[in-house]
Amino acid sequence: MTTETPSSTSAPGEAESGGPRVVPTLEMVAALAGVSRATVSRVVNSSPKVTQQVVDAVNEAIEKLNYVPNRAARSLASRRTQVIALVVPETTAKVFSDPFFATVVQGIALYLSDTDYTLNMLISSETKSEKTRRYLMGGNVDGAIVVSHHSGDHSYAHLGQSLPMVFGGRPLAAEGESYFVDVDNAAGAAGATAHLIESGRRHLATIAGPQDMPPGLDRLSGWRRALSMHGLDQSLVEVGDFTPESGAAAMRRLLDRGVPIDGVFAANDQMAAGAYSAIYERGLSIPGDIAVAGFDDNFYGSTATPPLTTVHQPSHELGAKMAEVLVALIEGKSVEHVTTMPTQLLIRASTAV
Amino acid sequence: MTTETPSSTSAPGEAESGGPRVVPTLEMVAALAGVSRATVSRVVNSSPKVTQQVVDAVNEAIEKLNYVPNRAARSLASRRTQVIALVVPETTAKVFSDPFFATVVQGIALYLSDTDYTLNMLISSETKSEKTRRYLMGGNVDGAIVVSHHSGDHSYAHLGQSLPMVFGGRPLAAEGESYFVDVDNAAGAAGATAHLIESGRRHLATIAGPQDMPPGLDRLSGWRRALSMHGLDQSLVEVGDFTPESGAAAMRRLLDRGVPIDGVFAANDQMAAGAYSAIYERGLSIPGDIAVAGFDDNFYGSTATPPLTTVHQPSHELGAKMAEVLVALIEGKSVEHVTTMPTQLLIRASTAV
DNA sequence: TTGAAAGCGCTAACAG
């Protein structure tokens, strides 16, 4: 990057028209208000010990000049960046097409927009993870949020010892001291399963998610919990990988067992959609022959025929909560390591009696 | 050289364990390498005029100390922030569930991860637009990217005169000097329509998008262009609002006209999906009786039965291009105001012969 | 309650 500046010193951002952009400084405000820079700084940071009179004068000057504090200067002086990093592992970014993730991010951004923090989005690919790590530890951010979709991958966990961090989704291994916000997968799954039972189904199967991912594990255990509470058989389990195809395959395997099945809980909507096709292939009906419930509440479920009963995740709130926890952490408040958000059962036609 | 740190001053981010986080400074690198701070700065900024020997020594010191430049200090001194704002109008954020948008953002982030720029995401609601504006103009960012989904809303356009800005999607009114990156809607639509014609269809209709949105307008004109090139009738036009329901309604109106129709181009996949249901309602088949083509390439089209022929948008590349244009603009290079990205026709079963 | 002064860590002329 050649940093030579032509003699005319055209300020960056001056663009092609308009006069030189003049950004008012705290000093100018001080001059206009007839006080010292220190006082202006106090007003800007709402220090309690400033005369109301002075406060008003300063605010008026600020208004008049359209003054906005310069973040860089502020950071440098206060040794606080007011920046929060949003780390998105590239593998997650690929699944970006999952509306769930997008909504979580939106929740984070919206929460932060009411604070003085700014969101810095980093896509961290394999090749750049070291760069990301350095950036995080280089004093460029006050904290970080790591959204790793379903994987439970907390490879940045150890950084949590030196930088406030919050993870989305519970880690696979009990990472001891890391903070995370998660949805109550087990309770959600148990609720959906209970609903199946309450609607009269007695021969329940499940299409579980990968057993090396926390949501896969937890949703399966939720299913088991509901069944054991009712003393029902728990042997009808097949595992998929969260794709529709795997759901269809799992459903076929279940049907091939030749035992009666009148209800299925799939660990996500995609697999439930896959199950639909397998069920229809065999000439069976939904919910007539088999009731189906899913998890996630996305497009696959809502557009299916019949619409899928599923477990809705409060993705927006999840994001907001992650931001909230992180900010609390940064500000030195003590926070629970684990925050669990409740899910909501969406009853639709696929489980009608 | 007073680099002493008061014993009690606990650095922020010290978290609950681990020693005080010591972030190495350029000065420490200079000392270790036995050169001046200026030289270290030159090396860090890869200035060409430094002896290789010195460069190596400095880099070694950097490595040893795990030094990362402090962005705030750098910004303050260089009067460049190296930050790019991503402005997401909240209305767009609500449509966040559209994978298109998520992918565009990903493209932006990925492009920037290879540069020294950082992405700052701002959700700008009605109530906060003034805050956003101030933030942008307060010297906190070097430039901004505004992603306004389909609306063509360039309400931030006037800021472009003082801050480098790039918009996604062409503006509704010819905003004179604003920069934008868009997909070639007209060409894409013309291509899909041409494909319909080439596959033997002669009685073509279209379900156009809202005529107050650029994509709605451009896709309709693309359809017209293809028809006029073949001297076909252009009267079978109905307008929808990009929702499946509006697509179904529009299709019903078309069928109600009582004239022969053997092909339909819908301005997006959602409306095409709606058209499917209207067509099926009348007992007609796809593509047997009517061939259907859409635009966007999303879930609605790929999961439809039969899979929908549609126009794929290079969303990832679009994002990357937006970032590229903005960076060029910031660095004073001259760039075209309009950048149009090509689309790609995805031929699937809905237009089979 | 307010002001003066001393930096935060880095870049950018300007000498040498």
Add this chain to the structure above:
DNA sequence: CTGTTAGCGCTTTCAA
């Protein structure tokens, strides 16, 4: 090619 010298705009003791 390298070092010296000033700041960038703001916060923060420390006095007054």
